[in-house]
Amino acid sequence: xxxxxxxxxxxxxxxxxxxxxxxxxxxxxxxxxxxxxxxxxxxxxxxxxxxxxxxxxxxxxxxxxxxxxxxxxxxxxxxxxxxxxxxxxxxxxxxxxxxxxxxxxxxxxxxxxxxxx
Amino acid sequence: xxxxxxxxxxxxxxxxxxxxxxxxxxxxxxxxxxxxxxxxxxxxxxxxxxxxxxxxxxxxxxxxxxxxxxxxxxxxxxxxxxxxxxxxxxxxxxxxxxxxxxxxxxxxxxxx
Numbered sequence: 001x002x003x004x005x006x007x008x009x010x011x012x013x014x015x016x017x018x019x020x021x022x023x024x025x026x027x028x029x030x031x032x033x034x035x036x037x038x039x040x041x042x043x044x045x046x047x048x049x050x051x052x053x054x055x056x057x058x059x060x061x062x063x064x065x066x067x068x069x070x071x072x073x074x075x076x077x078x079x080x081x082x083x084x085x086x087x088x089x090x091x092x093x094x095x096x097x098x099x100x101x102x103x104x105x106x107x108x109x110x111x112x113x114x115x116x117x
Numbered sequence: 118x119x120x121x122x123x124x125x126x127x128x129x130x131x132x133x134x135x136x137x138x139x140x141x142x143x144x145x146x147x148x149x150x151x152x153x154x155x156x157x158x159x160x161x162x163x164x165x166x167x168x169x170x171x172x173x174x175x176x177x178x179x180x181x182x183x184x185x186x187x188x189x190x191x192x193x194x195x196x197x198x199x200x201x202x203x204x205x206x207x208x209x210x211x212x213x214x215x216x217x218x219x220x221x222x223x224x225x226x227x228x229x
Contacts, residue, residue, distance in 0.1 A: 032216040038158075043121075043207060044220040051216055088158060094216055103172065104150055104162030105218060 002027045002093050006108035014116045019063075019078040021111045023091030026072065031093040033074040034105065035065055038088040047089075050074065051096075061085070086115045120144050121221035123208050129227045130198055138193045138224045140208030148213045149191035151183060154205040154223070163206075166191055167213055198228045 007022040025031060032051050036044040048059025055067040065076045074091060089112075092105040121142045130136055142149065148167040154160045164183045165172045171183065180196045195202060208221040 034216075036220075041223075043222040044160075044209075046217060046219070049217060090160065104152075104165045104174075105160075106162075107160040110158050110160075 002031060002095070002106045004091050004093055004106055004108035006089075006091050006111050008111055009109065010112045010114060012114040012116055013081045015083055016080050019076070019081045019085065019113065021076040021089050021091075021113065023065075023074045023076065023108060024072055025074065025091075025093050027093060027095075029096060030069060032096055033065075033067060034092040034094075035059065035063070035074075035076050036090045036092060037061075038090065038110075040087075044090065047076070081113075081115050083115050083117065086113055088112050121208055121210055121219050123206075123221040123224050125224060126222065127225050127227075129229065131229055132198055132200060134198050135194070135196045136198060136226070137195070138206055138208075138226070140191050140193070140221060141189055142208075142210040142219070142221075143189065144210055144219060146210040146212050146219075147188055148211050149185070150209040150211075150218065151191065151193050152207040152209060152220075154207060156204070160207070163193075164191075195226075198226075200228050202226060203228045 003026045005024045034049045035047040048057050050067045058064045063078045088110050090110050091108040124139045150165045151163040163177045182194045185191045205223045205225050207223045209218040211218040
């Protein structure tokens with residue numbers, strides 16, 4: 001069974017500072033990995049994903065994440081935080097395609113990102 | 118140009134009632150999902166469905182049932198609502214051959 005651990009339910013950074021949100025996973029095979037963002041009272045928006053290939057993936061809004069198999073991690077970073085980045089961030093995994101992503105995503109518990117002015 | 122839409126956005130009802138939440142996607146995807154987000158914002162898969170199979174999370178009570186009239190729709194029917202069913206329910210869709218899932222805006226269900 002897969003599981004996802006997001007370290008820190010709340011992370012606070014100053015505007016302009018580095019954002020680092022941590023995600024570790026447990027899976028019997030290297031999974032597909034995702035970061036989603038949820039703004040208040042909205043649905044989830046995909047920030048970026050890793051399936052195969054280059055381990056450093058770039059997403060929207062200046063975010064990027066690096067897949068490190070040896071550390072079973074997929075941490076999300078952004079060099080300079082902006083006030084508009086304040087939101088809930090979810091790391092998720094799915095089984096590599098073997099007939100479909102129909103198994104659904106397994107989510108971490110989320111990290112609430114707070115941006116201090 | 119909404120990709121995944123849900124209705125209603127808010128649903129307030131009494132315990133014991135039966136209710137439905139509708140989901141439609143115009144992305145041409147062949148697989149659809151329902152997720153439940155609890156009060157602590159934890160998201161959990163409830164169902165995934167394509168034209169070949171329905172996969173049910175074993176923890177979901179059988180009071181919940183998905184109904185798909187066609188590939189673009191996956192509605193969620195809930196019978197005999199309980200207080201613990203209060204949550205935000207998200208619909209999502211993807212291609213069976215692709216890992217990305219696109220989420221709807223959510224339906225906040227409150228059971229009184």
